[in-house]
Amino acid sequence: MHKTKIERKIVFRFANALSAYSIRDVIKMAAKKDVSKFRLIVKKGDNYGSVAGDYSLAETTVNGKSIWVSESISRMAFYAGQSWVITSTAYMKDVLGGATGGFVSSNDANVPYEADWGPNFDVSEVYLTVEKKFVPATEVYGSPSVHIWWSAPKHPEVQQQGVTWFYNRVEVTVPAESTYFMTNGFTGGYMGIQDRSPKWVLFSVWNNPKVPDGAVKELAHGEGVTVRPFGGEGTGLQSYLEYDWKVGDTYELIINVRQDAQDKEKAVYTAWFRLPEKSIWRMLSSLQVSPLSGKMSLEGLYSFIEDWAGNGLRRQGLYGSAWIRTDAGPWVEATHGAGTTTGPNAKNRNVFLSEDKTRLGMTTGGPDLSDTSLGPYDVVETSVPTVLTLNHLPDRDGAPARE
Template sequence: MIRLFTIASAFVALGLCVAPAAESGKTVTPKINAACSIHLGWQAPASEWFYLEARVEKSTPGSYFMICGWNTGYFGVQELGGGKKVAIFSVWDPTKGDNPDHVKLEERVEVLHEGKDVKVSRFGGEGTGGKSMTEFPWKVGEKIRCLVQAKVEGQKTAYSGWLWQPKSNEWKHLVTFRVQTGGKPLSGLYSFVEDFRRDGKSVGEERRAVFGNGWVKTVDKGLLPLTQARFTASKAPTEASDIIDAGQAEGGLYLANGGKVSPSVPVGTVLSVNSAPTTVPNDLPTELSKP
């Protein structure tokens, strides 16, 4: 099954959690503790790299704005507690189970590159794999630029995460993870907004981000802009599904949840970017052109 959501909500977002049964045998209505996770599934062919920009417009502690996701991993920014902000890039092992120590060495995500001040570790809990994290003091209203590169190497694929550094005006190569994929490139591209604080109070706090100026380099070497995405949402019974929204915004498509957000389009709607990008950014990492 393609993993389209975060580690923290992978199974609940697919609706695999059910309400517990009371002793009487009756179903107990679960308590809502989070705003519903929402996603944009970008329509694109198999690709060698995936570039996307985001602009966070509203945030609160415990928010995840995932910018570049694909069928075996994800890449984005988070606001943690105490004002701390980070970037995170993760790739799943091609195995089932939640204990990272139970995965055979030859099936684990390999680390080929670890950037300066980037913490790389194994994760478990809901799926297993490799995770990287670095402090990244992004700001509301500021453009965030992410790029994922995929290089097929036999039956494996090496995924590199690149993050634009506004202060130094350069790209930073965070990490390269390699994993068994059967020799497949990037596919299943998506973005999402998630409330991972899940303390009940976070439901009443709004998160909003705009995603746009997206590009992919397809496996046949063609460059294509990302112009359409399908709006989807978690089916988790503990997430408030009536305070979500998506639609067109200046520079792309927006996702919003929590607080006083109300839906303007139904889940499942295919949204089109109002003004499709026409020119690929000319300052992408030079490594993209290397064989």
């Protein structure tokens, strides 16, 4: 590239464009985004000409790094070491030949929106493709996981004796693709509903690597349920039901643990989801394993909200009322919820009390919140849900669940 061409290229220096997050945060987020396209909108610029338009990732690269091209205005964008460059596609041959002004030292070249696009241009918005649509870069956020740890302070004897039944409810108030609204979690497994296409009710149990025969085994599953191994964060068996749950409706889930009748070293975890349109309990599965907790009880009761794809969109759900019991005792309400999060410094996640103070909510993703509390909170006590009083405890797929 000749000197005059180097002088004519447009350089965008780093600054603090995305005030809610640091450049490092944005880079981490970008690794999980679809950045095959981005849209640049310019309020004003110098006399070099417009660079506003839609840019698409090209098959060609600069020293193995990416180039985005806007065919309509014959512009291309790439990262050159300490800055972004947007210049004419007429210089593609020169750029590919290595005349890129320090491009070889580039890092994170697949993040076309990490700079603030100044000072040469005053850019009003940079749009990215997220969830199959363009959204402003300033609306791309992190979404740390948030958890509620349940307990029943007025009935400590239940957890001391060993919880064997755990009932919970969930209402999705703000949906977002790739969200796990987990309701019934315990040491070694969890259950909840997932926002995906199609939507799922999911129950999973982990293998126990501490013992020789620690693999999870399926004993039974319900109608329409798929059971299969999973990997990633541990290994085990998952069971899921495709179910088109609705935003704003409340769903009921219940988990039980018992000692296996044949193998006293194994626990059997069984999960049910109430089908409101049929007033029955749909069994997800009954899974046998040596318990990770070492106990024939449900330990570490919790719920969470998780953005497993890292798309950063706002999501929110209401949880509870939550109820627990032993095999022999009555149902007691878990009225106490303590919140934790994977993002202690994030400003866009919280745990909160519902307006009537009978449920706990969790939020994550999206812009900053005015309330970032994680509690702990105590809910107002309620009556035992009628689905637990009008029916026998579920013991099979299709057991009655009248309300």
